[in-house]
Amino acid sequence: MNKKTTNPRENSTAPKTYSFFEDVYGVVRQIPKGRVTSYGAIASYLGTKLSARMVGWAMNAAHNARPKVPAHRVVNRNGLLTGKAHFATPSLMEELLKKEKITVTADKVTDFKQLFWDPAVELSL
DNA sequence: AGCCTGACTTTGT
């Protein structure tokens, strides 16, 4: 692995207009329906595993991203819907997950580890 | 240019 960073975009002449957020969006949008992932997993894939916060922070701007980012499929390491409060309505995230056949109990995803979608694994195939 | 904040995670008490 790279010593400095594992970010695949690091060693590329990417346009300056490219933001860290867009990397996150790209990954989140690739999350299969009915699956969920964690901020840390995405962060790890992007190379910023030491800063899972940045993923969450990126999601903050995701509200303004086009197309819309399925942020409801992103939960914390415990499968808890920590970001639900940031949605249009606190119940929206839970509702969206249920529509994808994901069971949510007490604001957390049931069988989270089963539904867990790791970009570092799925996208590296 | 510098300080603050934040949708996380891990470790320690």
Next chain:
DNA sequence: GACAAAGCCAGGC
């Protein structure tokens, strides 16, 4: 097992 603190990075002011 619950609570507290630290670390991390990038964007906003």
